[in-house]
Amino acid sequence: MAKQYITAEKLAHGYGDAPLFSGLSFRLPAGHILQLMGKNGSGKTTLLHLLAGLKHPREGSISRDEETSLLYIGHQNALKLDLSPLENLLLYQPVANVCKKSLEALGLKPALHHQPCYTLSAGQQRKVALSRLMISDARVWIVDEPFTALDDSARARIIFCLEEHARQGGCAIVATHDSLDIAEPLLKRMSLS
Amino acid sequence: MTPLRYFLFCLKLHFRQRREVALPLFFFLMVSSLFPLTFSSQHLPVIAPVTLWISALLAILLSLNNLFREDVEDGFLIQLLLSPAPLSILIAVKLLAHGLAYLLPLFATLPVFALWYNYPWDSFSILALSLALGTPTLLILGAVAAALAAGLKQSGMLLMLITLPLTTPILLFGLSMAEMASNGLPWAAPCDFLLAMAVVSVSVGPWVVASSLKLGVS
Numbered sequence: 580m581a582k583q584y585i586t587a588e589k590l591a592h593g594y595g596d597a598p599l600f601s602g603l604s605f606r607l608p609a610g611h612i613l614q615l616m617g618k619n620g621s622g623k624t625t626l627l628h629l630l631a632g633l634k635h636p637r638e639g640s641i642s643r644d645e646e647t648s649l650l651y652i653g654h655q656n657a658l659k660l661d662l663s664p665l666e667n668l669l670l671y672q673p674v675a676n677v678c679k680k681s682l683e684a685l686g687l688k689p690a691l692h693h694q695p696c697y698t699l700s701a702g703q704q705r706k707v708a709l710s711r712l713m714i715s716d717a718r719v720w721i722v723d724e725p726f727t728a729l730d731d732s733a734r735a736r737i738i739f740c741l742e743e744h745a746r747q748g749g750c751a752i753v754a755t756h757d758s759l760d761i762a763e764p765l766l767k768r769m770s771l772s
Numbered sequence: 773m774t775p776l777r778y779f780l781f782c783l784k785l786h787f788r789q790r791r792e793v794a795l796p797l798f799f800f801l802m803v804s805s806l807f808p809l810t811f812s813s814q815h816l817p818v819i820a821p822v823t824l825w826i827s828a829l830l831a832i833l834l835s836l837n838n839l840f841r842e843d844v845e846d847g848f849l850i851q852l853l854l855s856p857a858p859l860s861i862l863i864a865v866k867l868l869a870h871g872l873a874y875l876l877p878l879f880a881t882l883p884v885f886a887l888w889y890n891y892p893w894d895s896f897s898i899l900a901l902s903l904a905l906g907t908p909t910l911l912i913l914g915a916v917a918a919a920l921a922a923g924l925k926q927s928g929m930l931l932m933l934i935t936l937p938l939t940t941p942i943l944l945f946g947l948s949m950a951e952m953a954s955n956g957l958p959w960a961a962p963c964d965f966l967l968a969m970a971v972v973s974v975s976v977g978p979w980v981v982a983s984s985l986k987l988g989v990s
Contacts, residue, residue: 631854651854655847661788662781670773670781695788 582609584647584719584750585630591638592625599625600771603639607750609718612741612761615754617771623754624654626771627721630752643719650717654724656708660697664707667696672714681713682706685733702728709733712740720744720751773855775865782869792838797877800831808888820889821899821950825943828878828903829910833932835874836914839866840922840985849922853986863985864978867915875907898953905966906946912977913938919984942969 583606591601599622607613615623628634630641631651643649658667664687668678682692685706696704705728712720720741726734738760741751745765753759759766786793804827808816843849852862879900886896917934921927949962 631850633850633853648856649854651850653847653850655845657847657851659781659785659846659848662785666781666784670777673777 582644582748583607584609584644585752586642587630587639588641589639590626590629590636590641592622592629592634592636601638605769607719607752609748609750610745610765611750612745612759612766613750613752614759614766614768615752615771616756616768621771623771624723627651627653627723627752627754631721647719648717649719649721650711650715651721652708652711652723652725654727656704658696658704658707660704661695663693663695664699664710665692667707668710668714671711677714678710681710684713685710685736686730700728702730702733705729706733709737712737712744718749720749720753722751722753724755725753726755726757773851773857773862775857775861778857778862779865779869782866783872786869786873793835793873794877796831796835796874797881799834800827800878801881803827803830804885805888813890816889817891817954820885820891821902821947821954823889824882824885824899824903825906825946825950828907829936829939829943831878832874832907832910833914833935835870836911836918836935837928837931839870839915839918841918841927844922849985859982859985860979863915863981867911867978867981870915871908871911875911878907879904892954895950895954898959899950901963902946902949902966905963905970906942909942909966909969909973910939912973912981913942915977915981916984919981920988922985923988942966945969 585607587606588604590603591598593599603626605613615626617623625634629636630643631649632641632643664682665675665678668681669675672678679689679692683689687703687706687710691699691703696707699707709725712722725737729737734757741753741759742761742765744751804823807819807823811819840849843852852859855862882900882903885891886893891899914931914935917931918927920934921930924930945962945965949959949966952959952962
């Protein structure tokens, strides 16, 4: 039986008196990608925060192997705009060549690697944030709206990267409105209404 | 993210943001420079400790205004919270880098004020020592308030209101240390208090700041 990285039981959460979701139960085994769908305000980001342990659910429980490393890439890019893409990535991966390769894989030209991030476009900044997927050794990836402002080739590269991660026994939860072109055995879908 | 890499990252970031880093220093220089222009020279040695201590306190609070706000706004705080390294260690590292970037230049300017305020050199070293012992505690008290107010808009005034009452004992003991030294009295007691507060705040402060940040996020 595949290792269960995350197990959620009867989750309920909301803000004020308005519930976002309730009775939500699911498991995320190794080798799977869970696509989280739903309208704006349906609680996708909140659910991701709960799964990452940034918030506590009102009801229910989440069990996650504390030993398992986790990578979270949220709405915001978590980049320091005064530093270059390379300097931002070196915080997480000390080998500069590995960082450069991951940036190039997403289409960020070497000339841009040393420029301050504030000189990059929104799409390029998103690429820098997402290039962390390629340098991370975390088994669980939580990614919120990865394809915002991305071009088609970078989008395809990210999908390939997610697929490879699942094939190598990792798992990922991706909140996105876009369709993920990933084969069914690897992909599960869940919709929040 | 290891603590060492994060420390170097913070230093590099402070260097790139040197214009923002320079603002509290200029504030300190301007406020401290106003008094010699307005007071007669015979009063200057008397008011020097108060002026320098209060200017330093306000400059530190000014520097703390942005300590966590940028991390909240750009999503970097989540990376700190989810890092495998303990948050309190990362906070200690961040505060150390902040102290080096903001306090060291401030201390470097102090000898200029000793000349300008006609402050005796033998007493000046004690005044500088009181500031060196007191400012880490001021920094950490301010960091706790900055962590509590991190997610709030217009947090600058709140930071001042939370921190100023807490810093009063440090200010009083720092000033009494400088005053006792200038009057030729033994100044060991206030010095011991400042040292004890510095040790306590440096050892417990990062943990309190980390807990405040987690509280603010959840």
